[in-house]
Amino acid sequence: MALASLSSFLMRFMNTRSGLHFYFDFISPYGYFAALRIDDLASAFGRTVEWHPMLLGVSVMKVMGLKPLLDTPLKGPYTRNDVMRYARLHGIKLGREPGVAPMSPLACGRTLAWAKRHHPQHAKQLAREMLNAYWLLGVDLSSPSAIAGLALPGSLSAAELTQALQDEEAAKLLREEVQHSINAGVFGSPTVVVDGELFWGIDKFDQIQRWLETGGW
């Protein structure tokens, strides 16, 4: 086997083993839908997934200079219908209407960014608790106390989490995640990065699956 072929083989092998990156905003309904599927999809192909909080308010409004999706003429009504249609198709119950009185996603984003650093084995479970509380149960999680009141995974205590959300570190870690998402070219929720390829939107899951099956095209 020539060196170039060997190198290509190893690259492909390493690529097919590399983890996926999943970017989402807690207040994005499509991000919630993706969170319900991404780990099952990846693990079916022996892949792991790292979850990244991002903020549409930064990427869409500040970097791209666009209005929020649900406040945009034509696109707002379309999106509301599309979200409910997706939920019906996949049997997902929603405890709130998309775009109606969205909370600030800062506390949730900080919680995930902080948990990834200090409780990495529980970070994803904590993110799922927050997503379910917000989207399924309709709980507002804009305050640290609301998040601390959830069923916390592992040895994580409400007191530790409440303290963490008062410290500057959690805010700094989220800012780093958001900057990381923008550097990666991420602008929408959900975005999944597979082998360096960005796939934006819940409608891209079939293409993601195909990419994982075939190793790309």
Place this chain on the structure above:
Amino acid sequence: MALASLSSFLMRFMNTRSGLHFYFDFISPYGYFAALRIDDLASAFGRTVEWHPMLLGVSVMKVMGLKPLLDTPLKGPYTRNDVMRYARLHGIKLGREPGVAPMSPLACGRTLAWAKRHHPQHAKQLAREMLNAYWLLGVDLSSPSAIAGLALPGSLSAAELTQALQDEEAAKLLREEVQHSINAGVFGSPTVVVDGELFWGIDKFDQIQRWLETGGW
């Protein structure tokens, strides 16, 4: 059978027989991709398709107040890659790069709007000729003479088409189509309307197929 059930049955039956509406902008690569699939998909379920020219410059920029997709930070580079990735996956050759020196779509849009009125049996074929010339062959079709130089279907002559594009009627018919698209809530290319449901984006074709198969959910 109770009257309500009968009525429901008839409505469903009528719905499943109603035609689809396909909205696209000639300079949208995703619109081109959709044009290559939509009639085959619909006819597999015994449905017809009416093609509608729309103008992203009106719906996106004027009505929604957004920048052109490919000029938007983050979204521009993503879209270029996504278009090429879709083309590779589906074996579609592109004779031009998306977003590079786009033509004005006015002449093409007017041609289709005019042909629907005066040569309805050839309108779709003419639209396909224009799409292929622009996307596959890289021909600029911003001038009436460029369009008149294409292989025209049926008895349509270059002289008749050139004259039509100089008349006010063609411009008026396109304005009506564009207003119709906005009234229908259409804001992106492609958009397919099935039984009153809007599906935006080439990534929605799987959902459209499912809708056609199941009669909706």
